[in-house]
Amino acid sequence: MGPLRVSRKWRAAMLKLKNLQAGYGQMKVLHGVDLTISDGEIVALLGSNGAGKSTLNNNLSGVYKPTGGQILFEGQDITGMRSESVVDLGIVQVPEGRRIFPNMSIRENLELGSYRRGKERRTENIDKVVAIFPRLKERFGQLAGTLSGGEQQMLAIGRAMMSEPRLLILDEPSLGLSPLLVEEMFSLIQSLNKEGLSIFLVEQNVMQSLEIADRAYVMENGSVVLSGAAADLIDDPDLKKSYLGL
Amino acid sequence: MEFLGITLPSYGWPTIAGSAISGVFLGSIYALVALGLTLIYGVLHIINFAHGALLMLAMYAVYFLWSTFGIDPYLAMLIVVPGGFFFGYGLQRFVIGKASHGRDEIILLVTLGVSIVIENAALFFFSATERSVRVPYDLDGIDLGVTWAVYPELAALGGSFLITLALWVFMSRTDTGKAIRAVAKERQGAQLMGINVEHIFAVTFGIGVACVAAAASLLVPTYAVHPQIGSLFVLIAFTVVVLGGMGSFVGALVGGFLIGITEQLGRLYLGESLGVITISVIFILVLLFRPTGLFGAKS
Ligand SMILES: Nc1ncnc2c1ncn2[C@@H]1O[C@H](COP(=O)(O)OP(=O)(O)OP(=O)(O)O)[C@@H](O)[C@H]1O
Ligand SMILES: [Mg+2]
Numbered sequence: 001m002g003p004l005r006v007s008r009k010w011r012a013a014m015l016k017l018k019n020l021q022a023g024y025g026q027m028k029v030l031h032g033v034d035l036t037i038s039d040g041e042i043v044a045l046l047g048s049n050g051a052g053k054s055t056l057n058n059n060l061s062g063v064y065k066p067t068g069g070q071i072l073f074e075g076q077d078i079t080g081m082r083s084e085s086v087v088d089l090g091i092v093q094v095p096e097g098r099r100i101f102p103n104m105s106i107r108e109n110l111e112l113g114s115y116r117r118g119k120e121r122r123t124e125n126i127d128k129v130v131a132i133f134p135r136l137k138e139r140f141g142q143l144a145g146t147l148s149g150g151e152q153q154m155l156a157i158g159r160a161m162m163s164e165p166r167l168l169i170l171d172e173p174s175l176g177l178s179p180l181l182v183e184e185m186f187s188l189i190q191s192l193n194k195e196g197l198s199i200f201l202v203e204q205n206v207m208q209s210l211e212i213a214d215r216a217y218v219m220e221n222g223s224v225v226l227s228g229a230a231a232d233l234i235d236d237p238d239l240k241k242s243y244l245g246l
Numbered sequence: 247m248e249f250l251g252i253t254l255p256s257y258g259w260p261t262i263a264g265s266a267i268s269g270v271f272l273g274s275i276y277a278l279v280a281l282g283l284t285l286i287y288g289v290l291h292i293i294n295f296a297h298g299a300l301l302m303l304a305m306y307a308v309y310f311l312w313s314t315f316g317i318d319p320y321l322a323m324l325i326v327v328p329g330g331f332f333f334g335y336g337l338q339r340f341v342i343g344k345a346s347h348g349r350d351e352i353i354l355l356v357t358l359g360v361s362i363v364i365e366n367a368a369l370f371f372f373s374a375t376e377r378s379v380r381v382p383y384d385l386d387g388i389d390l391g392v393t394w395a396v397y398p399e400l401a402a403l404g405g406s407f408l409i410t411l412a413l414w415v416f417m418s419r420t421d422t423g424k425a426i427r428a429v430a431k432e433r434q435g436a437q438l439m440g441i442n443v444e445h446i447f448a449v450t451f452g453i454g455v456a457c458v459a460a461a462a463s464l465l466v467p468t469y470a471v472h473p474q475i476g477s478l479f480v481l482i483a484f485t486v487v488v489l490g491g492m493g494s495f496v497g498a499l500v501g502g503f504l505i506g507i508t509e510q511l512g513r514l515y516l517g518e519s520l521g522v523i524t525i526s527v528i529f530i531l532v533l534l535f536r537p538t539g540l541f542g543a544k545s
Contacts, residue, residue, distance in 0.1 A: 115421060
């Protein structure tokens with residue numbers, strides 16, 4: 001593992017947040033966040049409830065417009081870009097709470113994942129997704145709203161994969177899953193990453209996230225308070241103090 | 247027979263069947279108007295108060311296409327349906343959507359405002375005069391045994407059926423149709439998949455208005471056009487939507503037919519003015535026993 005991690009440090013920056021500020025109306029939530037994700041990395045963003053993690057994701061994904069700072073993707077300024085264009089660039093978010101289409105079948109959910117890509121490689125990509133998640137195949141015609149929480153999370157990830165992402169943003173993918181499924185989820189994230197997908201992993205599951213991440217950021221009240229190589233952070237006393245309150 | 251102290255006339259079975267069948271024809275138009283209303287409600291979660299005014303506008307368009315260019319009202323569908331779509335698309339995207347900043351209560355008021363503007367403009371430009379289209383075949387028809395159905399009635403039923411079918415295929419087979427259904431239930435999830443929600447809202451509104459325009463074509467051969475005609479129909483369409491279940495396609499269809507038949511039977515037994523209250527009675531009964539409407543999702 002050692003040499004691999006070192007080599008990754010030399011990869012080109014894929015996504016760069018510079019002094020990103022965002023909020024809702026008068027309320028400021030992000031107070032100038034700097035963050036980098038390099039090509040092929042798993043970067044974890046940790047922080048307790050209300051720290052501003054989802055706010056950051058949704059400003060990245062074009063759901064909200066940042067009030068200040070810059071978002072660069074491969075050198076291109078994408079600050080405030082519309083969601084469609086963000087997806088076109090290959091940045092796709094699996095949101096907190098999954099947000100699958102409950103009134104539609106699993107097949108239709110997956111099809112809509114490739115809405116921006118069109119029908120060209122749709123069948124092919126559906127085959128790839130169900131190879132990763134065989135459970136979805138068994139329930140292809142079933143309404144997504146009737147799936148269990150774990151299955152819905154798989155569907156949400158599968159749906160995002162349909163858009164052929166290069167950077168996958170996962171907002172608390174382990175939320176509400178049983179310990180066994182959490183384990184499964186993290187190893188899935190790892191294997192997606194091994195196939196070349198860069199991953200931005202937003203989590204509250206600190207230890208497990210640090211085990212699979214290359215680097216991590218810890219956010220508190222809308223600011224990054226700690227960052228570094230995941231391997232170093234695992235033993236960092238500051239992390240235990242600031243995040244776990246020990 | 248007595249009903250609320252009124253002695254009801256007794257009719258033979260052919261008269262009753264005839265009345266019910268004409269209710270089916272009328273109901274198919276109600277269904278079409280309600281379909282647009284329920285679609286817009288289901289996706290944008292608002293009642294489009296401009297629906298009636300848009301129906302009236304479309305009826306005028308059909309009328310003027312006939313009176314100025316001699317275009318047959320049914321043929322006019324080829325013009326007013328796409329026209330209605332683009333008008334509705336633009337109205338939502340550049341007026342209603344822009345003015346409301348995504349706040350539902352404002353959208354509601356904006357559609358109300360739009361309807362007032364359209365109705366007053368119609369009154370100003372077209373005056374309150376009733377105008378009717380005369381088609382050479384409006385009294386011809388076929389013998390159904392118990393009753394006689396004129397071609398405009400058959401066209402209303404057939405046209406509504408075909409449009410509903412086309413809409414159903416569109417909603418279940420195309421990417422845009424699926425995106426509409428996705429946005430209806432999960433806006434942010436749809437946006438994160440790269441679906442342009444404002445565009446989808448506008449497409450939905452456009453389809454709603456296109457339904458209304460189709461209904462206008464089917465109505466004009468039998469109904470006179472005047473600036474108030476829209477309010478009449480939209481009130482019934484609203485009843486249909488609530489009766490069928492807000493946002494439900496099947497509900498709009500079944501509700502449309504149910505209201506159409508009820509209205510015609512009510513007219514037969516209670517007379518022109520009193521007959522219409524049967525709609526309200528059914529409406530209240532359904533809401534008492536099934537508040538979500540006949541096909542509405544239980545929430
Ligand atoms: N849509 C919104 N409108 C207004 N305020 C919001 C909205 N979403 C989040 N907030 C507020 O912004 C702050 C940060 O919320 P955010 O959801 O980004 O936190 P988070 O780190 O994702 O928390 P969690 O771990 O609980 O998901 C909170 O105070 C929250 O109340
Ligand atoms: Mg969150």
